[in-house]
Amino acid sequence: MPSxxxxxxxxxxxxxSVSNILEVACDITGMGFAAIARVTRDSWVACVTKDIIGFGLQAGGTLDIETTICNEIMDHHQTVTIDHVDKDPVYRDHHTPKLYGLQSYISVPIILKSGAFFGTLCAIDRVPHQVSSPKVIKTFTLFAELIAFHLDAQEQLAESSKILKKEKRESEIREEFIAILGHDLRNPVNAISNAVQLQLRSELDERNMRLAAIIRDASNRTKGLIENILDFASGRLGGGIKLNLENQLTLEESIAQIIAELQVAWPDIEFVTNISLSAPLRADYKRLSQLLSNILGNAIMHGEKEKPIEVKVNQVNGITELIISNSGNPIPVQILPHLFKPFSRGKVKTGQEGLGLGLYISKEIAKAHGGDIRVESTIEKTSFIVTLS
Known part of the structure; x- marks a missing residue:
């Protein structure tokens, strides 16, 4: 047998159903031997057989390809039927029936979805049988198509499994890369931040105090950029934004904390909150705080400084809405379709430059919660509406 x-x-x-196929093939024809064979230019190999007449060929058994009719079927892809060799004008002098002592024969090609020739479903006997009837030919053809279908399905399953294993390994490599990247980026920034905090607590003259404050603000901004880069990498390269539903604070406390942090940086900005929850919200509040911080930062940069920024949370029919609204010029129509795309930014004032990842990451956080973000922008106000299911 070829290796x-x-x-x-x-x-x-x-x-x-392979054993049943051969059994039915013998029953419907009355023939004593049936087989499914793998046929190539170089070999004829029995994959499975049913031998009642002692033909002597078992699974793995081979025939010289040149001695078979399957060799011809491989070329023309047509069914061959012989009811009675001695009376058949085409095959009565053919070398195959003479060599193997056959009097009846049927062989149907097994053609794969790709069009490739796999082999044949065949049956033989040493006595004549009526095998050229439409019923027999249709049955054998149906069986050959069923065999081809199963072979194609196995091939597709094997290919899918191979792809999944490859993707799993690539995913593991990406996750490792993101973890290493996060570690190597955060460590030096944290060291700078900790050092400058110590400096700010010491006695410094006015000039050095100002320089230390600049370093502190720059390191805080760099931390934010690193977190955005890592979240972007997780969303695009890894398995998406990860959620942790074990919260240390309530949603109200989380929102209050973000607003308090922003008011330290922008003491002149007024925030108005209205939180109404009829049921606890199952969510990652730290991630929602990140989402809120990104959108509020956007509202601070682009809204009217003299008018308050509104933060509203309500629940209707099991859907939670987080709405952040600010007054100011409406978002240009041409920018709206690209607002949540990565690296997309409108006009940015000096000192407010960023990577353009904040709104993209906010949308990814909403999607991770089974929700989404949309924006409504008019002359009166601009509202970012976050829905969470």
């Missing part, structure tokens, strides 16, 4: 035939024998024997 490369073993996988094909295993594939055929994995087909659940």
């Amino acid at each position: 490369n035939s073993k996988p094909f024998i295993e594939k055929i024997n994995r087909i659940p």
Whole structure:
């Protein structure tokens, strides 16, 4: 048996109905031997057989390809039927029936979805049988198509499994890369931040105090940029934004904390909150705080400084809405379709430059919660509406 035939024998024997196919093939024709064969230019190998007449060929058994009719079927892809060799004008002098002592024969090609020729479903006997009837030919053709279907399905399953394993490994590598990247970026920035905090607590003259404050603000901004880069990498390269539903603070406390932090940086900005929850919200409040911080930062940069920024939370029919509204010029129509795309920014004032990832990450956080973000922008106000299911 050719060494490369073993996988094909295993594939055929994995087909659940293969033994029933051969049994029915023998029953419907009355013939004593049936087989599914793998046929190539170089070999004829029996993948599975049913031998009642003692033909002597078992699974793995081979025939010289040149001595078979399957050799011809491989070229023309047509069914061959012989009811009675001695009376058949085409095959009565053919070498195959003479060599193997056959009087009746049927062989149907097994053609895969790709159009490739796999082999044949065949039956033989040493006595004549009526095998050229439409009923027999249709049955054998149906069986051949069923075998081809199972072979294609196995091939697709194997390919899918191979792809999944590759994607899993690539995903693991990406996750490792993101983790290493986060560690290597955060460590030096944290060291700078900790050092400058110590400096700010010491006695410094006015000039050094101002320089230390600049370093502190720059390191805080760099931390934010690193977090955005890592979240972007997780969303695009890894498995998406990760959620932790074990919260240390309530949603109200989380929102209050973010607003308090922003008011330290922008003491002149007024925030108005209205939180109404009829049921606890199952969510990652730290991630929602990040989302809120990104959108509020956007509102601070682009809104009217003299008018308050509103933060409203309500629940209707099991859907939670987080609405952040600010007064100011409406968002230009041409910018709206690109607002939540990564690296997308409108006009940015000096000192407010960023990577353009904040709104993209906010949308990814909402999607991770089974929700979304939309924006409504008019002359009166601009509202970012976050829905969470």
